[in-house]
Amino acid sequence: MRISIPHIHKIEGEAGFWAEVAKTGQIKELRLKTLQGLRQIEGILVGRKVQEVPIVVSRICGICPVVHILNACMALEKALEIKVPVSTDLLRKLFLASQIIHSHALHLFFLSLPDFLDTSTSLSVKGERSRTIDIENDLDLLKKFKKEARAAIKIRDFALKITETIGGRKVHPITPTIGGFRKLPPKEELKKILIDFPSVLNSAAFLTKTFQNLTYPVFKRKINFASLFSRKEYPFFQENLIKISDDKISIGDFYSNKIEEDFKIPPVKKTKYKGEPYMLGALGRIKNNGQLLSFQAKESLERFLKKNNLSEEDFFGSSFYNLFSQIIEILHFLELSRNLIKEILESDLEEAQKDFKIDKGSGLSAMEAPRGTLFTYFEIDKGGRILNCNIITPTAQFLNNLEEDLRFYLPNISKLSQKEKIRKIRALIRVYDPCISCATH
């Protein structure tokens, strides 16, 4: 039997799904097919001036340009041995947190929520009997779930305001560059953002309840998780260690020796670790660093586990809980944003952009994008031009794990109608929040 979804909607970028299942239930072939062309961003950068890099890498992705810019800038700063002031790091952290929040909020509500709606949840539409709710269009979703929509949009607006205030623009920010920012945000603007904070946090608490009450499919398997690792704070910005399964490895060692890139099926270089697929993103970060989440985030997660009678093993055995993990991270990063803004308001914003000398060198940086760890590597020649460049995106890394999950999941849903099967497959693919644009850059 063949199951195919020629074009999976509601993900960033274009992809399709294709599987061939034997009568015995055995999966003969299964794959996610990338449907977009290769833009060759890494190749394009070779030979170009370092100063152009932030502008170009930003265009890898329309939803997460911030992390592409920041990670490239920090890799180049390592290569050029530039040290930026503490205040620059604070602004950068806030900038990155804002992007994780608005990306998660978009995915939670607009892309994935309808996949988890059925009338057995408390979100059921009055007067309808228990069955799955088919919402094929977000405009219908907005009509049926007005309060939830308002909450999601409110959270996005708040985070986007931070992105815009620091970056000068929401999509493809202008100010961030090597050595800091071309221009610093006025403190009064940052202060104004704080006014909305209490009501935004309420909206997030409200959405947490929404996602707590959804019906998550039964799914459990052993998953390897990777993310940055820290002992001090919930890591997302700048760390030197990766935690994968139970190993802790320096980012340099992981990037140079451990990550296995597959060049066989262009246009995406999928990766493995010790021959195994691995999962990244919100669920992975919480698995590896959950004890460092904010109080409210931790408490909400515990409540969820208790309410649904889930052990930690259950929770981290199902990629479907990536969805709930995202709302937990929204709670965490909202609180962190407030704290960062306060800290920035109290500190002296030093020079906007550090001067630097052009020299040869190489640098690697790893940072948590909304969807997982992003690796950016550059080599520069003595004239300040790019000699070598490699960008390993979270989606390229987790696609193998997604396919593994799908292989595991397909037999579980073999008795469902074709339509229901497709609905479930789409739900699992989308819960990863894949960004095919990033993966195919």
Place this chain on the structure above:
Amino acid sequence: MRPKIAIVSLTCDEGCEFVLLDLGERLFNFFKKIELVDFSLIEENPFPKGKIDVAFVEGNPITKEDIKLLKEVRKKTKILVALGNCAALGGIPEMKNYQGKEKTIRFIYKKLKGIANPDIKEIDNFVKVDFTIPGCPISGEEFLKYANELVKGKIPEICQNPVCTECSLRGTKNCFLSQKKNCFGLITLAGCGAICPKNGLLCLGCRGIFKGANVKNLLNLLEKFQNQKEIEENLEIFGIKDDVNNLKN
């Protein structure tokens, strides 16, 4: 009957689509006035079989499927709009056109079989384009302004002025051009509020060249204080080098 609108994406980063979603409530209020027949980022419905009144097309035609989709959209659509710099001018991916046919890709993949690697061309090389919403990315404000006219069947007029007319640095010592920097504000179409210079970045021309711009004059001026290679490289970033070459002679 409400006008039928499609928002279609070819190979790209979908940045212009996110500009739309980032409008939040204001986008959804606009959608109330129309019938959204395709916008795969927020709906599951199959590609529309019938006619489309206005289609916004974002991105680069790179794969065969991109080109097929683009042509299919054209067949169904009364007004086809190029949405943003990639569709209108080739964008960042066009930089590879100046690097040698296989050099760029060989840096990423050694075996090229099965990878589409055409020269990057603007969508008007494949289909007729009725209107362009410029910029990398587009401005959400501009989208709403022009889309409201387009859905009434009107092709909007864009005021043909240079970015400098909107630039807060104009006439000050901070003007990039007066600092002898490679700023293209003098030939680039206004409407962005000079958002890049305002944020400390010189204008790289992502909105394209306005009608009546004196390209030759600017190039002559820039050549006095910049070397030719630097100027050309900057013109490559947002795909305006080919347009400038056509206009300067």
